[in-house]
Amino acid sequence: MISDVLAEAKEKMHKSVEAAKDDFSNVRTGRANPALFQKILVDYYGSPxxxxxxxxxxxxxxxxxxxxPYDKGALREIERAIVNAPNLGASVGNDGVIIRATLPELTEERRKEFVKIVRAKGEDAKISIRNIRRKAKDDLDALKEVGDDEVARGEKDLEAITKSHIDAIDDALKKKEAELLEV
Known part of the structure; x- marks a missing residue:
C-alpha cells in the first residue's frame, strides 16, 4: 500500500518535471526552434x-x-497566427508555398525578461511537485492498517523522491538560463 502511494506520487512528479521541460522549450532563445511554434493556435476552418x-x-x-503547410489554403491563417503570437516578434513572409519566420536578435534586456519567465515556470512546477507530495503524505497518514514506523519510512522515501524531482527541475532551469543568456 505504501509502495502504491509512492509509485503514484513518483509518476505524477515525473510528469510535472516533463511538463516543466516542455514549458522551458517554448521560451525562445537566440535560435529558431520548431518547439517555439508547435503550440501556436491557428484558426483552421473555425477551430483552433x-x-x-x-x-x-x-x-x-x-x-x-x-x-x-500541409494544406496550402491555411497559409494565410498560419501566417496571421505567427504574427499575432506573443513573445515571438517574428517577421514573417510567404511565397505562396512556404512561410519563412525570422526571429530578431535578442537584446540583453529581453534575455533577462525570458529568464524571469523561465524562473516563474520553474517555480510553478516546484509548487506542483510539492502539492503532489502533500497529497501523497495525506494518503500515507490515512493508511490505518500499517504501523507508524512504516508510514514514517514511507514519508522519508517520499521526501527523497520529492527532492530528486525538484533537483531535476533546478537542473533544467539552470540549463535553460545558460542557454538564454548565451550571446
Missing part, C-alpha cells in the same frame, strides 16, 4: 488547431524557421 498539426517545420539557419 496547433500549428504542429497543420505544417512541417525546419530551421535552415539559426534564426530562420521554414514552415510548410
Amino acid at each position: 488547431t496547433p500549428l504542429g498539426q497543420l505544417a512541417g517545420m525546419s530551421n535552415p539557419e539559426a534564426r530562420t524557421l521554414v514552415i510548410t
Whole structure:
C-alpha cells in the first residue's frame, strides 16, 4: 500500500518535471526552434488547431524557421497566427508555398525578461511537485492498517523522491538560463 502511494506520487512528479521541460522549450532563445511554434493556435476552418498539426517545420539557419503547410489554403491563417503570437516578434513572409519566420536578435534586456519567465515556470512546477507530495503524505497518514514506523519510512522515501524531482527541475532551469543568456 505504501509502495502504491509512492509509485503514484513518483509518476505524477515525473510528469510535472516533463511538463516543466516542455514549458522551458517554448521560451525562445537566440535560435529558431520548431518547439517555439508547435503550440501556436491557428484558426483552421473555425477551430483552433496547433500549428504542429497543420505544417512541417525546419530551421535552415539559426534564426530562420521554414514552415510548410500541409494544406496550402491555411497559409494565410498560419501566417496571421505567427504574427499575432506573443513573445515571438517574428517577421514573417510567404511565397505562396512556404512561410519563412525570422526571429530578431535578442537584446540583453529581453534575455533577462525570458529568464524571469523561465524562473516563474520553474517555480510553478516546484509548487506542483510539492502539492503532489502533500497529497501523497495525506494518503500515507490515512493508511490505518500499517504501523507508524512504516508510514514514517514511507514519508522519508517520499521526501527523497520529492527532492530528486525538484533537483531535476533546478537542473533544467539552470540549463535553460545558460542557454538564454548565451550571446
